[in-house]
Amino acid sequence: MLKIENLHVKIGEKHILNGVSLEVKAGEVHAIMGPNGSGKSTLSAVLAGREDYEVVEGSVTFEGKNLLEMEADIRAKEGLFLAFQYPVEIPGVSNTNFLKTAVNEVRKYRGLAPLDAVAFLKEMKEKMKLVEIDQSLLSRSLNEGFSGGEKKRNEIFQMAMLNPKLAILDETDSGLDIDALRIVAKGVNALRDGKRAFIVITHYQRLLEYITPDFVHVLYKGKIVKSGGKELALALEEKGYDWIKKEIEETV
Amino acid sequence: MLKDIIENFQATRKVESGSLLEKLQQKALQLLKSIDFPTTEDEEWKYTNIKKLVNTNFFVKNSDASYANLSHFFPQTECYRLVYVNGIFREDLSSVLLDNNAVVHNLYEAYSSHQEIINQYLDSSTLHTETAFTAINAAWVKHGAFIYVRRGKALQKPVFLVHVQDTRSHSSLAQLRHLIIVEPGSQLSFVEQYYTLGQSESLMNLVCEAFISQSARMNHVLLQTEKSLSSFVNFTQVHQAQQSHYTNTTLTLGGQLVRNNLHVSLEGEHAEAFMYGLYMLKGNTHADNHTAVDHRVPNCHSNELYKGLLDERSTGVFNGKIFVRPNAQKTNAYQSNKNILLSQQASMNTKPQLEIWADDVKCSHGTTTGALEEEPLFYLQSRGICQEKARALLIYAFVAEILEKIQPLFARQAAEQMVKEWLGNQLEIA
Numbered sequence: 195m196l197k198i199e200n201l202h203v204k205i206g207e208k209h210i211l212n213g214v215s216l217e218v219k220a221g222e223v224h225a226i227m228g229p230n231g232s233g234k235s236t237l238s239a240v241l242a243g244r245e246d247y248e249v250v251e252g253s254v255t256f257e258g259k260n261l262l263e264m265e266a267d268i269r270a271k272e273g274l275f276l277a278f279q280y281p282v283e284i285p286g287v288s289n290t291n292f293l294k295t296a297v298n299e300v301r302k303y304r305g306l307a308p309l310d311a312v313a314f315l316k317e318m319k320e321k322m323k324l325v326e327i328d329q330s331l332l333s334r335s336l337n338e339g340f341s342g343g344e345k346k347r348n349e350i351f352q353m354a355m356l357n358p359k360l361a362i363l364d365e366t367d368s369g370l371d372i373d374a375l376r377i378v379a380k381g382v383n384a385l386r387d388g389k390r391a392f393i394v395i396t397h398y399q400r401l402l403e404y405i406t407p408d409f410v411h412v413l414y415k416g417k418i419v420k421s422g423g424k425e426l427a428l429a430l431e432e433k434g435y436d437w438i439k440k441e442i443e444e445t446v
Numbered sequence: 447m448l449k450d451i452i453e454n455f456q457a458t459r460k461v462e463s464g465s466l467l468e469k470l471q472q473k474a475l476q477l478l479k480s481i482d483f484p485t486t487e488d489e490e491w492k493y494t495n496i497k498k499l500v501n502t503n504f505f506v507k508n509s510d511a512s513y514a515n516l517s518h519f520f521p522q523t524e525c526y527r528l529v530y531v532n533g534i535f536r537e538d539l540s541s542v543l544l545d546n547n548a549v550v551h552n553l554y555e556a557y558s559s560h561q562e563i564i565n566q567y568l569d570s571s572t573l574h575t576e577t578a579f580t581a582i583n584a585a586w587v588k589h590g591a592f593i594y595v596r597r598g599k600a601l602q603k604p605v606f607l608v609h610v611q612d613t614r615s616h617s618s619l620a621q622l623r624h625l626i627i628v629e630p631g632s633q634l635s636f637v638e639q640y641y642t643l644g645q646s647e648s649l650m651n652l653v654c655e656a657f658i659s660q661s662a663r664m665n666h667v668l669l670q671t672e673k674s675l676s677s678f679v680n681f682t683q684v685h686q687a688q689q690s691h692y693t694n695t696t697l698t699l700g701g702q703l704v705r706n707n708l709h710v711s712l713e714g715e716h717a718e719a720f721m722y723g724l725y726m727l728k729g730n731t732h733a734d735n736h737t738a739v740d741h742r743v744p745n746c747h748s749n750e751l752y753k754g755l756l757d758e759r760s761t762g763v764f765n766g767k768i769f770v771r772p773n774a775q776k777t778n779a780y781q782s783n784k785n786i787l788l789s790q791q792a793s794m795n796t797k798p799q800l801e802i803w804a805d806d807v808k809c810s811h812g813t814t815t816g817a818l819e820e821e822p823l824f825y826l827q828s829r830g831i832c833q834e835k836a837r838a839l840l841i842y843a844f845v846a847e848i849l850e851k852i853q854p855l856f857a858r859q860a861a862e863q864m865v866k867e868w869l870g871n872q873l874e875i876a
């Protein structure tokens with residue numbers, strides 16, 4: 195589904211990703227872990243189509259198509275979704291209105307008829323239950339004045355509404371208490387249908403207790419330095435990142 | 447030259463000889479011999495160059511325009527309607543009111559029955575000598591709204607004034623002079639809308655003066671939706687007595703050169719004035735909003751919010767003056783001007799000007815000018831919304847704060863429609 199090959203990315207003069215390769219197949223859940231500053235957010239931003247970054251080498255294909263050539267909205271329409279680490283507040287744009295626009299734009303692109311008001315509402319009600327999000331949040335301006343947990347839940351809610359093929363969760367666990375974490379994870383798990391793929395980016399192993407990954411990768415200094423199964427996450431939790439850092443330094 | 451045109455077109459401004467209207471016209475013509483139009487040397491006109499405008503040879507129609515089918519410009523809502531084409535009142539298309547409670551009519555037609563009160567207010571007005579623009583307006587004084595709401599009466603319907611600048615076969619100069627008197631405890635909602643038909647040059651030179659008496663309320667909406675060769679110069683002066691309430695919303699969505707002067711004078715305690723403005727400019731439009739609120743007495747409240755969007759090569763000016771006179775203690779005066787530049791070529795000059803002579807006051811002002819933020823744009827795009835639509839959503843969110851203030855509903859809906867059109871109909875806003 196997603197194939198990243200030897201991806202090098204810089205911003206300004208600073209090289210942030212130095213040859214990332216990763217393949218994600220349908221239905222798989224990949225966790226990307228790594229210490230702060232290793233390039234995790236950069237990777238997700240590049241995949242989602244943020245423009246400040248310069249890809250200097252490598253390629254990314256999404257279902258065989260060149261992802262890097264697509265505008266951000268086309269990537270979403272093709273089925274890529276990024277749950278932001280820091281969802282932006284947009285005063286004056288109603289959450290519902292925005293979502294209806296987005297859902298119907300995406301549907302149009304996929305050759306589906308737009309949802310009318312009734313169908314949209316029904317869809318919304320269903321998905322709201324999934325992430326235990328309150329109706330009152332949806333009539334408000336997009337993320338405006340939402341608590342950290344509400345913002346993250348809103349991200350998962352949007353994901354549920356947009357039906358992506360691949361969802362990237364960028365440190366969705368950061369700043370969440372256990373209850374919020376549980377709700378977010380429940381939403382994600384409900385959307386695991388064997389076809390949809392996930393990339394879960396996280397600093398801590400915590401979230402992975404709720405969302406069990408098939409693969410765990412460690413990103414360090416802009417490179418995936420270690421890959422393994424879910425036990426790798428546990429090892430990291432126990433021994434910390436220093437263990438990996440040491441191992442890398444020794445092999446250099 | 448503008449001045450010569452006035453001299454030459456006697457017929458359109460003909461009024462009874464010996465009447466005050468004629469005297470005002472004569473006085474203004476006399477004045478015009480000695481005063482000149484402002485230049486950019488003049489502080490008040492520093493960023494608005496009118497040289498080309500005042501040297502344009504506008505055409506003035508002597509007779510009523512033949513264009514009769516204007517009904518698509520009228521709102522569906524019930525209202526008193528004043529219709530003008532090329533500066534001339536069209537009674538056949540209007541629905542006026544003239545009874546013991548109130549008058550909604552053209553100034554000239556109302557003059558015969560309300561000479562005394564019209565004389566009283568026009569004669570004492572200092573507006574006519576303010577600038578060369580108000581002077582040429584006075585030299586023409588005849589057409590414009592006369593709205594008179596008697597003590598304790600509320601008009602049952604809003605007043606809708608529409609002016610159509612028909613420039614399909616020739617250029618056009620049109621002038622209107624409104625006089626609005628809202629007596630103690632009465633209420634008025636007044637919506638003015640200005641359109642252009644055609645592609646020739648034109649100028650609307652508007653003077654509006656409103657007197658809002660004690661405990662009276664006036665809601666005032668000005669919708670400027672002119673075409674790219676239409677210019678608009680507007681002097682609106684509002685006098686507020688104690689406990690009166692005035693709301694003005696001015697929308698500018700096009701035109702060649704637009705200059706609005708909105709002056710609110712708070713003359714009685716506990717008066718409240720709200721001034722909202724929205725300008726959405728593109729092409730080569732230049733729009734200049736000069737506002738002034740004069741706190742002459744204690745305990746008054748003024749609140750001003752002007753927002754602007756400037757695209758392509760458009761230019762904007764905002765100058766907001768707040769005067770707080772020495773005895774005007776306990777004044778609350780707030781002002782804010784926020785602009786978004788949508789293109790590199792667009793520019794905005796903004797200048798708050800506070801002159802505060804009293805010490806026990808609450809005044810604040812703020813101004814921002816910047817580009818559309820990247821973060822929200824990316825967020826919307828990452829959800830599958832194309833860039834153009836995402837921009838439109840964010841722009842609409844920015845302007846909604848002003849649109850929400852517009853009353854009555856039909857005016858708000860008209861404004862929303864105009865804004866959507868300006869945005870290229872990218873949005874279906876629920």
Ligand SMILES: Nc1ncnc2c1ncn2[C@@H]1O[C@H](COP(=O)(O)OP(=O)(O)O)[C@@H](O)[C@H]1O
Binds near residue numbers: 231246
């Ligand atoms: N906009 C930027 N400008 C300059 N440096 C940046 C920018 N964004 C990220 N970086 C740098 O790139 C490195 C990786 O950052 P990031 O991708 O946020 O890592 P992580 O998400 O793993 O903490 C850090 O050293 C960070 O300071």
